[in-house]
Amino acid sequence: MKALQCVELGGVEKLEINQVSEPDVGPGQVLIDVKAASVNFPDVLMIQGLYQFQPPLPFTPGGEAAGVVEKVGDDVDGFKEGDKVFAMTGMGAFAEKIVAPKESVMPIPESMDFETAAALSMTYGTTLYALKQRANLQENETLLVLGAAGGVGLAAVDLGKAMGAKVIAAASSQEKVDVCLQHGADEGFIYPVGDLTRDQQKELSGKIKELTGGIGANVIYDPVGSNYSEAALRAIAWEGRYLVIGFAAGEIPKIPLNLALLKGCQIVGVFWGAWTGIDSKGNKDNFMDLFKLHSDGKINPEVSDKFSLDNAADAIAHLQNRKAKGKVIITI
Ligand SMILES: NC(=O)c1ccc[n+]([C@@H]2O[C@H](COP(=O)([O-])OP(=O)(O)OC[C@H]3O[C@@H](n4cnc5c(N)ncnc54)[C@H](OP(=O)(O)O)[C@@H]3O)[C@@H](O)[C@H]2O)c1
Structure with missing residues (x-):
């Protein structure tokens, strides 16, 4: 073969x-x-x-x-x-x-084609676990997604909307932001590419605060890392949940822990692969939910x-x- x-x-x-x-x-x-x-x-x-x-x-x-x-x-x-x-x-x-x-x-359900099944498994599996079990995302909360047009990012936009959140998508180009808006994101903005300067980090925090009426995002979904992370965390809401998904930008950020204290927030690790082994029933239940959301037309990988x-x-x-x-x- x-x-x-x-x-x-x-x-x-x-x-x-x-x-x-x-x-x-x-x-x-x-x-x-x-x-x-x-x-x-x-x-x-x-x-x-x-x-x-x-x-x-x-x-x-x-x-x-x-x-x-x-x-x-x-x-x-x-x-x-x-x-x-x-x-x-x-x-x-x-x-x-x-x-x-x-x-x-x-x-996989008879009605689901192979490409959709392949597109859905890791990205939506990870993201449902992150938003449901790890962040306990609630209806009407604000969800900020970094790298929002990437694999797990777009799944977060899609699932965030299906769970009733207000979704803000952040990505590196207008083309990518447009894809997120087509997938139902309520707001979208472009962030700069590369190692962000201090001013660019402040701008990123400021944009999130502006789009959340000064309150900050309740849940932040971060598959990007590097110095995007601290800038986003500075714009989290009181008692927000910051989801550590991955480090696509390459660098693993070091976060000043006083931010967690000042924001009363949680920095929450997400390791979906490990969880599937620890709680295989929970993971299967999540997939039943995903298949149902897909057959009801509420998610669209x-x-x-x-x-x-x-x-x-x-x-x-x-x-x-x-x-x-x-x-x-x-x-x-
Ligand atoms: N925690 C878990 O259980 C879990 C599960 C699955 C995946 N992950 C992790 O999640 C991350 C994203 O995975 P994915 O499969 O969604 O990847 P992907 O489709 O490539 O998406 C990653 C996004 O990150 C952004 N990005 C920023 N800097 C980048 C750089 N230097 N190179 C490439 N992309 C960059 C890009 O968006 P912009 O161009 O808009 O910035 C890109 O769309 C990875 O780190 C992966 O290991 C974690």
């Missing part, structure tokens, strides 16, 4: 499309014929050796895939050949087939770009170069 392989750590130019042997299905495992896989920021990090989990070389990147069950191993109940499923495996998805532990596999498996390296580059608006999908 065909698979994208990382044979040497480095940039996307080091990736190769190779013929590899089909994976064996062992006890407790499910073999999936992949129809769509989606690109996530960890793929960018993993091929460079910069991710928290590093597989030995060579490996196939790709953290999640949707497809059809081809075979099940011993000790697998609940799945059979022909079932539509998605799997969150952390790696191996940019290939014609993937073998996944049964715990990482979930059925955005697939911005599609690539073939042969061009999977370009798909990763597209995300890395900050060009994605919503999800980048590899169709197989």
Whole structure:
């Protein structure tokens, strides 16, 4: 079968499309014929050796895939050949087939297509957990989303609206802000690109305060990091919740803790992957909620770009170069 392989750590130019042997299905495992896989920021990090989990070389990147069950191993109940499923495996998805532990596999509704399922799993899974279990976002609260046109960012805009919040989207270009407004964001603004100067940080805080009538945002969803974080935190509302999602801008910020005291706010870590292992029932329940919101037309995962498996390296580059608006999908 065909698979994208990382044979040497480095940039996307080091990736190769190779013929590899089909994976064996062992006890407790499910073999999936992949129809769509989606690109996530960890793929960018993993091929460079910069991710928290590093597989030995060579490996196939790709953290999640949707497809059809081809075979099940011993000790697998609940799945059979022909079932539509998605799997969150952390790696191996940019290939014609993937073998996944049964715990990482979930059925998808008949009405949902493979691309939507691949687009929804990690981004909406992370974001519902963040907004519901971690932030306890309430109707009519204000949700500020940084990097709002990215994968998890646009999911936060979409889910924030579905949960009844007032959503403010912040992104690096008008084109990206427009995508967020099309997805229902109430307000949107452009922030500068790069290492923000002190004045730019003040401007960012000021803009958030201005758009919230001086009160600040009740919940801040931050997948960007760097010095965007402190500027945003300075504009959080009293008893607000600051969600630490990721550091797409590269730098992990160091936050003066007096801000948490002065704002009476919570700085809340979000590690969805770990939670899915600790509370698999909670995660399954969340996905039932997501499927229902989707079938009711209340959420609408955005697939911005599609690539073939042969061009999977370009798909990763597209995300890395900050060009994605919503999800980048590899169709197989
Ligand atoms: N905590 C969790 O459980 C969890 C789960 C999934 C993902 N994540 C993390 O969330 C972050 C975003 O993931 P994603 O898949 O949504 O990525 P993505 O689609 O690439 O979105 C990231 C956004 O960050 C912004 N950004 C700012 N500086 C950037 C830079 N130097 N390079 C690239 N993007 C930059 C970009 O928006 P602008 O151009 O508008 O600034 C981009 O749209 C990653 O750090 C990822 O590891 C965390």
